Amino acid sequence: MSPTAASDADHAPAAGGIAADRLRSVIERVERLEEERKALSADIKDIFAEAKSAGFDVKIIRQIIRLRKQEPAEVEEQETLLDIYRRALGM
Structure with missing residues (x-):
């Protein structure tokens, strides 16, 4: 002890x-x-x-805060996937 x-x-x-x-x-x-x-x-x-x-739009501010906590490469990957999914859906 x-x-x-x-x-x-x-x-x-x-x-x-x-x-x-x-x-x-x-x-x-x-x-x-x-x-x-x-x-x-x-x-x-x-x-x-x-x-x-x-x-200001509080929902958007919360999204920005969430994004700022992430690594830049992670954010870029998510944005790329989002863009791919949007194009696949014709958006």
Whole structure:
């Protein structure tokens, strides 16, 4: 057992070999991050509402964001296939 693990075990009551303080810490950190994620989601929603009120098409903005996350070669491949499929359908 490492010195850190031993000191953690000394300070936290254990039930079934689980250090309660350590478990509580992990759970509370995840809960804090989930709250931050909710706040960020609300901020993003507000930005999309602002874009919509400025006359931008939110659906297209989401597509652009998705494309910017991809590698350029991947985007080019998808666009090529889309073009091939459109021509096959006479579009």
